[in-house]
Amino acid sequence: MRDTALVFITIPLITAFIGYITNWAAVKMVFHPSEPWGIGPLKWQGIVYRLAPKLATEIATTTGHVLSPEDMVERLDAHGLMRKLIEERPNDVDAIFGEALDVVSPGTWAGMAPEAREQVRTMVLGHIEQSIGQGLVTMGERAEDLIDLDRLMVEELSGPNADRLARVAQEVGHRELRFIELYGGVFGFLIGIVQAAAYTLFSLWWTMPIVGAIVGLGTNWLAIQMIFRPLEPRRYVGLVTYQGMFPKRQAEIAYDYGRIAAHEVLTPANLIDHVTQNPAAGELVGELVGQARAQLDQLRPVLAVFAGDEVTDDHLDKVTVVLTQRLTDLLPQVRPLVEEHLSPTLRLDELIEERLAVLDKHQFERMLRGIFEEDEIILVLIGGALGGAVGALQGAAVFATGW
Template sequence: MFEAAWSDFQANMWLYLSMPITSGLVGYVTNVVAIKMMFHPLEFFGKPPFLGWQGIVPRKAGKMATIACNTIVPQLVSEQEIFERLDPKQVTEEISGPILELVDQIVEEVMYEYEPALWETLPVTAKNLIIKRVKDDAPEVVEAVMASLRDNVTEMFDLTDMVVTTLARDKQLINKIFQETGRREFQFIGHSGFYFGFIFGVIQMVAWTFYKGDYQLPLFGLAVGYLTNFIALKLIFRPQTPIKIGGLRIQGLFHKRQPEVSRDYAKLIADEIVTPSNIIEAVLKGPYADRVFHMIAKHVKRVIDAQSGMAKPFVAWTIGTKRYIDMKNLAVERIVEKLPDTVRSVDAYATEAMDIANTLSGRLSDLPPDEFEEMLRPAFEEDEWILIAVGAALGFCVGIGQLIAFKALASVPAISSEAVQQMLSLTTLF
């Protein structure tokens, strides 16, 4: 039996040697396809609900956003901590220029809308005086608003809602969070697919040498597509803590990279999500936006009334009390509407003062293994069986292709050595 198998191996050596290579390619391709299916396409491609596919992470963007948020809030950083690092006076200095321009613009707009005739007839010096008096108190209003916000931050700003909202509305960003976090791990999955597939291919080659069952090649293909993905996932996350075997120190790839992952993840969060611009937008448009609006309105209206001074009854009598109140309300609405763009100049100071990247990096590095694993593991756990099943199905199809090819080649008559010699001798005639 052994001699017959060895004779067959020699006669079809290249066919046999192709098995480990083919198996390695199957392992690599199925693993890479599985990774691609996790993140792409961003939107459903095909005919919903079943005939087509959407990447697992973008399809469950809301849930994935909540998972990513749970890594950040509340155990690593809180609303109170963020705002306590901002000095109201420093914020006022940083944005005083844009704020004064905004005040100038809004005074003009409101007066033209409510009292165009009166505003047109006023001398330039009178107009400038009105605007100047309002501008003089603008910095005080900004500082008062910042102080009030910092003292009541939990009632006016929801960091969790901001993070989830930012990620859920941007599927490309939620993909980026997981892809950047597990960059090395995803590369490992692809490469290990080839190595493990090659090993299974060697086993397949030996098995096929001694027994050529029709089911054997498809079964091996299915096993390669399934096991290469399964084993790679295990090696990424297990063991969580280092284990020494002889001179080897074994630990899951993701956990081994905890300091590096923490640094990169923290920078990404600071640059893309917990940014001053996103925080300002969340404060003004988030679930507590009405409270923020009333707080700003209180300070702005106080300034307007104070600047009217003794002339307030006269002004109210001239344009009407209701119109005077409406003017104040409109001024507040315009200020709140244009604040996000106006306060961009505070970004550099706020980024430095809040220091989100360094804060998160240090705290992520200190997380226990099970909590740290939650940064990436959920991306694999969601519908993981589908990815493994697809890998197994692809491997099975390749196995069937191998079987068909091998059967076809086996049916080709072998060329005897005498025939080869005759063909070579004929070539000498030319």
């Protein structure tokens, strides 16, 4: 009786340990090591790191279902940005106006009364407001060329940035990953009760490594399935209603991912770098300069009045060149202001959260599913091997003690 009680106490605890440790190891192997480790065919690298470009592409594809380059352009609030720059850098604005007017009539700006300068500012800024509106339309039409969302996200989540991908996966799927570990222990404990009963009846110690392998295989496979399936709540045997953890937490995950994507991946700094390095940006600038030149034509009579001289096409061409060069030189200095303005203006976290929360569940699950799907069989087999090994040690101990 004492031996039987000991068997029923120890075996379930050991199989619970087997289930927990094999699932824990499987989760760790998803993220570790970051570099290949081992010898020959036994080398292993964390799945996230080994498949970073593929997994980053899956996340980029999911993001593309809820966010587009046109969305970003629509939220730019370029008018607000212009007003902020004028308010923060008034001296630079005056310097640009003075330099442009001096092309037509040197010394005119310096000799103007304050009231006259204010009139020029008001008129010119009014035309700039119109130019911004036209420019936004042009940018919206060229948004797909300017912002390659897939490429940007893959670059920011793979290669030297694979650590960020690992962090995104861990933050987004932290509950599911923890569930895999704990579920292994619970399921292992239940199997252990069955194993203890079988050993009590048949006294066959060699069944323990077999059961250990089954526990390792079963817990790893079933835990992964329970994360993603079923996509919608389903009632089993008329008693239990269950829905996969990941689809059930869609709204919560949408919030977490929206915050991470906006604050770590699609940041104003990354977006600015991405656009400025894109060859299409040069073509857009040329088009915007052409629009600015057209606006200067409308200002010709006003400039002639203030300059006290005829304003020729050559003058306006030179003014366009001066303005373009001056603004280009100023951009690095005002970039911090631009980034500061874009963060609360774009509000990409809110947009991604709102749309991701209602995204089709098959598309939504691709954010995390790919991490397990690619090497799911390997993780399951490793669980079986570890479970069998621990079970063999357990069986050897039982055999040696003569229970």
